[in-house]
Amino acid sequence: MGTRNYRRKTSHSEHGPGDGGRTGSWRVERPVLNKSLCIPCKRNTEACFICWLLCPDVVISRTIPPEIDLEYCKGCGICAEECPTKAITMVDEAKFSADDKDKE
Amino acid sequence: MQAKTTILSLPTEEFVHPGTRACTGCGLAIAYRVGLKALGKNTILVVPPSCLTVLQGLFPIASTKLPCLNVTFASTAAAASGILATLRAQGKDNIQVAAWAGDGGTSDIGLQALSGAAERGENFIYFCYDNEGYMNTGVQRSGTTPIGAVTANTPFKGKLQQKKDVPAIMAAHNLSYVAACSAAYPLDLFDKIKKCMDMPGTKYFHIHIPCPPGWGYDARYGIKVGRLAVETGYYDLYEIVNGEFKLTAASEKLVEKRKLVPVREYFRSQSRFKILTDEQIAEIQSQIDAKWAKYYKKDE
Amino acid sequence: MHIIENGNVAAALGVKLCHANVIAAYPITPQTPLTEKLSEYVEAGEMKAEYIPVESEHSALAVCIAASSAGARSFTATSANGLLYMHEQVQWAAGARLPLVMCVVNRAVGAPWNVWNDQQDSISQRDTGWMQIYCSDHQHIIDSVIKAYWLAEKVSIPIMVCYDGYILSHTYMPFDVPDQEKVDKFLPPFRPEYALNPDEPANLNTVTLPDVRMDVKGELAHGYMEIRYLLHEEMRTSLTVAAEGEKRFADIFGRGGDPYLEPYLCDDAQYVAVSLGSLTYQLRVAVDTLRKEGIKVGVMGVRFYRPFPDEAIAKALKGKKGVIVYEKALSYGYEGALVSDLKSALYEYLSGTGKLPVVQNFIAGIGGRDIKTDDLTQTLRDATKGRVSLQPVWIGLKL
Numbered sequence: 060m061g062t063r064n065y066r067r068k069t070s071h072s073e074h075g076p077g078d079g080g081r082t083g084s085w086r087v088e089r090p091v092l093n094k095s096l097c098i099p100c101k102r103n104t105e106a107c108f109i110c111w112l113l114c115p116d117v118v119i120s121r122t123i124p125p126e127i128d129l130e131y132c133k134g135c136g137i138c139a140e141e142c143p144t145k146a147i148t149m150v151d152e153a154k155f156s157a158d159d160k161d162k163e
Numbered sequence: 164m165q166a167k168t169t170i171l172s173l174p175t176e177e178f179v180h181p182g183t184r185a186c187t188g189c190g191l192a193i194a195y196r197v198g199l200k201a202l203g204k205n206t207i208l209v210v211p212p213s214c215l216t217v218l219q220g221l222f223p224i225a226s227t228k229l230p231c232l233n234v235t236f237a238s239t240a241a242a243a244s245g246i247l248a249t250l251r252a253q254g255k256d257n258i259q260v261a262a263w264a265g266d267g268g269t270s271d272i273g274l275q276a277l278s279g280a281a282e283r284g285e286n287f288i289y290f291c292y293d294n295e296g297y298m299n300t301g302v303q304r305s306g307t308t309p310i311g312a313v314t315a316n317t318p319f320k321g322k323l324q325q326k327k328d329v330p331a332i333m334a335a336h337n338l339s340y341v342a343a344c345s346a347a348y349p350l351d352l353f354d355k356i357k358k359c360m361d362m363p364g365t366k367y368f369h370i371h372i373p374c375p376p377g378w379g380y381d382a383r384y385g386i387k388v389g390r391l392a393v394e395t396g397y398y399d400l401y402e403i404v405n406g407e408f409k410l411t412a413a414s415e416k417l418v419e420k421r422k423l424v425p426v427r428e429y430f431r432s433q434s435r436f437k438i439l440t441d442e443q444i445a446e447i448q449s450q451i452d453a454k455w456a457k458y459y460k461k462d463e
Numbered sequence: 464m465h466i467i468e469n470g471n472v473a474a475a476l477g478v479k480l481c482h483a484n485v486i487a488a489y490p491i492t493p494q495t496p497l498t499e500k501l502s503e504y505v506e507a508g509e510m511k512a513e514y515i516p517v518e519s520e521h522s523a524l525a526v527c528i529a530a531s532s533a534g535a536r537s538f539t540a541t542s543a544n545g546l547l548y549m550h551e552q553v554q555w556a557a558g559a560r561l562p563l564v565m566c567v568v569n570r571a572v573g574a575p576w577n578v579w580n581d582q583q584d585s586i587s588q589r590d591t592g593w594m595q596i597y598c599s600d601h602q603h604i605i606d607s608v609i610k611a612y613w614l615a616e617k618v619s620i621p622i623m624v625c626y627d628g629y630i631l632s633h634t635y636m637p638f639d640v641p642d643q644e645k646v647d648k649f650l651p652p653f654r655p656e657y658a659l660n661p662d663e664p665a666n667l668n669t670v671t672l673p674d675v676r677m678d679v680k681g682e683l684a685h686g687y688m689e690i691r692y693l694l695h696e697e698m699r700t701s702l703t704v705a706a707e708g709e710k711r712f713a714d715i716f717g718r719g720g721d722p723y724l725e726p727y728l729c730d731d732a733q734y735v736a737v738s739l740g741s742l743t744y745q746l747r748v749a750v751d752t753l754r755k756e757g758i759k760v761g762v763m764g765v766r767f768y769r770p771f772p773d774e775a776i777a778k779a780l781k782g783k784k785g786v787i788v789y790e791k792a793l794s795y796g797y798e799g800a801l802v803s804d805l806k807s808a809l810y811e812y813l814s815g816t817g818k819l820p821v822v823q824n825f826i827a828g829i830g831g832r833d834i835k836t837d838d839l840t841q842t843l844r845d846a847t848k849g850r851v852s853l854q855p856v857w858i859g860l861k862l
Contacts, residue, residue: 062675062689069559070223071665072667072678073665075224075225075226076226077181077224078226079182079220080182112197115385117177117179121175130181130182131182135187135375135383140383207661209529216670220669221672224679228664231665231666232529232659233666233668235525241521241523242526245525245527245533246529248530249484249533249534249535276518279517
């Protein structure tokens with residue numbers, strides 16, 4: 060079963076996530092959010108969202124609380140470094156068991 | 164005078180999917196993501212071979228939700244001209260064209276076509292994302308690699324030549340708008356794009372892009388490194404509107420503050436500058452001081 | 464409407480009749496008057512087109528590639544080193560399956576600099592995936608431009624319409640300019656399968672892997688090799704499509720014939736001279752002279768060089784005693800380009816049949832060296848007497 064009937068004859072890409080695969084597998088450490096320090100969480104209102112702004116990989120949602128998509132988070136640590144209240148810390152991936160991989 | 168955009172007023176629509184092949188902590192990813200928010204849906208992108216090519220994805224999956232034409236290395240601005248011609252011929256005046264090229268694809272191989280397009284007054288925005296080297300091919304030196312930087316082909320002596328001042332070259336084309344921005348100041352980038360979108364002719368953006376593997380720092384410090392470049396007065400955020408130069412955002416604030424972080428701090432933050440001697444650093448510091456003395460004087 | 468004009472104007476008129484709406488122009492001798500003429504049409508309002516005076520030939524084809532990707536019918540023209548400069552883009556356009564039409568006004572390549580006619584420029588592009596048509600006169604030029612747009616847009620493969628610099632580009636001949644109405648009937652507006660637009664975003668011609676891969680809809684998409692294979696396969700089937708186009712053209716315009724070959728006195732000929740471009744008409748003079756001497760010779764012009772009409776050529780030359788290929792280009796280090804391809808076709812179809820002719824190769828006119836008809840006659844006469852040489856013989860060399 061080949062590509063003879065594929066609908067395109069040129070290099071024509073349509074958009075979708077995960078071109079690089081499950082980039083969450085690149086991580087050596089993952090961001091963990093402490094909601095009690097997170098400004099929008101504490102105030103229960105739209106505020107801060109610096110982590111959402113600066114995430115290179117669009118994996119942090121602009122929600123209360125911000126949620127991190129661990130399927131794709133590469134663990135760069137920019138969110139942890141830039142959070143004004145240090146609500147996010149980077150924790151060694153090895154500390155998370157195979158069970159709760161990709162879960163917060 | 165438009166109000167400055169804040170994080171909360173930034174459009175929430177995303178034009179990039181997660182899971183790209185960009186490096187962990189890629190500075191381009193931040194600038195590109197925010198830049199597309201400013202450009203909006205009615206945009207056609209032109210991209211030469213570069214880090215962005217990889218970020219945008221390999222056939223048949225694209226990470227960007229906008230139409231994009233991949234082109235040969237030297238032809239970015241010419242390709243943009245071709246799309247613009249077609250849009251004019253078709254009477255489609257609500258679609259804009261934006262080129263995103265790396266520093267190699269701009270200051271070196273792409274300069275001829277860019278100059279030609281600017282001279283013809285082609286109505287598009289050209290973004291040069293400057294990670295200061297041919298990073299996609301493994302960190303080789305480019306025209307905008309700064310003096311002293313160790314790269315894969317300046318491995319022991321570092322680059323011996325100056326950083327090419329591309330915004331100045333583009334300003335010499337009498338463009339309506341030239342901007343120097345940084346991935347570390349994404350809201351400044353956003354506002355500048357919004358400001359110039361309806362200006363005539365070619366608009367040129369030069370965006371400083373911190374690059375973890377190319378510059379040699381831990382990915383989490385990307386924004387800090389980018390900010391240090393500005394806070395030391397080494398890299399300035401500015402715009403040139405119809406020939407008039409003006410510092411913006413954090414650089415503008417430095418004129419008031421009258422206090423620059425010593426540039427040594429910037430060099431210390433990245434391993435690519437490890438071979439710079441104290442004499443060289445002092446030399447660079449005095450160049451920065453002289454530049455800023457002029458800024459202070461203009462301000463008085 | 465019959466007019467007397469030069470070959471560059473013939474080409475420009477063809478482009479005008481085809482309503483090209485994006486034109487990229489960069490000057491190079493001897494193509495320049497063609498794009499100058501187009502600028503006159505555009506500025507006078509006779510042509511509704513965007514005219515982009517680019518800063519290099521590489522950019523000229525970049526403009527055309529981008530314009531075509533966004534849905535425009537585009538055009539540019541070049542010669543010699545201009546074509547060589549855009550070689551990267553030539554390869555690109557073919558792989559991108561864009562229906563570009565480009566006129567190549569054949570000129571010798573540097574080094575050293577030479578502005579006069581030979582065919583090394585376009586011949587050096589024969590492997591790129593572009594179709595190539597070689598024109599023998601001005602009528603052929605204007606008709607070929609029109610046919611080329613139709614064919615290119617039918618099969619999504621770019622076409623070079625080549626004609627000899629100076630010999631055709633700058634000389635004046637009478638030819639018929641087709642009616643606009645008839646051209647519009649022959650050539651419908653350009654409707655690409657996809658044109659870049661925000662409502663249907665796509666990323667074109669990005670990095671493509673060696674192997675096949677799932678797309679976002681869960682379907683298996685081509686690898687690079689499949690995309691390239693399709694280019695080749697569809698180039699081969701274009702031979703048939705070109706023949707359909709030729710017939711369609713003849714039905715509407717009342718002229719046309721063989722899409723691939725232009726034979727003269729070949730039916731009963733024992734020896735056939737073969738060439739590309741205007742040289743075939745000069746060879747007719749030599750043929751006429753030799754016929755008077757009782758030598759049964761003919762000459763066959765080859766119009767379609769790529770895709771190579773191997774079967775048609777083998778059929779036309781089957782059983783001939785000798786084939787003498789005259790060309791204005793070569794593959795350095797071996798022999799003429801046309802003769803190599805021709806021998807390959809003959810071998811493929813005729814080996815073992817006893818109908819394989821002896822093939823000889825003459826190289827002429829390199830760098831615009833005058834080709835004397837007497838030399839053509841003499842070399843052709845000699846060739847009918849026996850094999851002159853295993854190696855190509857350069858005519859008119861003055862070492």
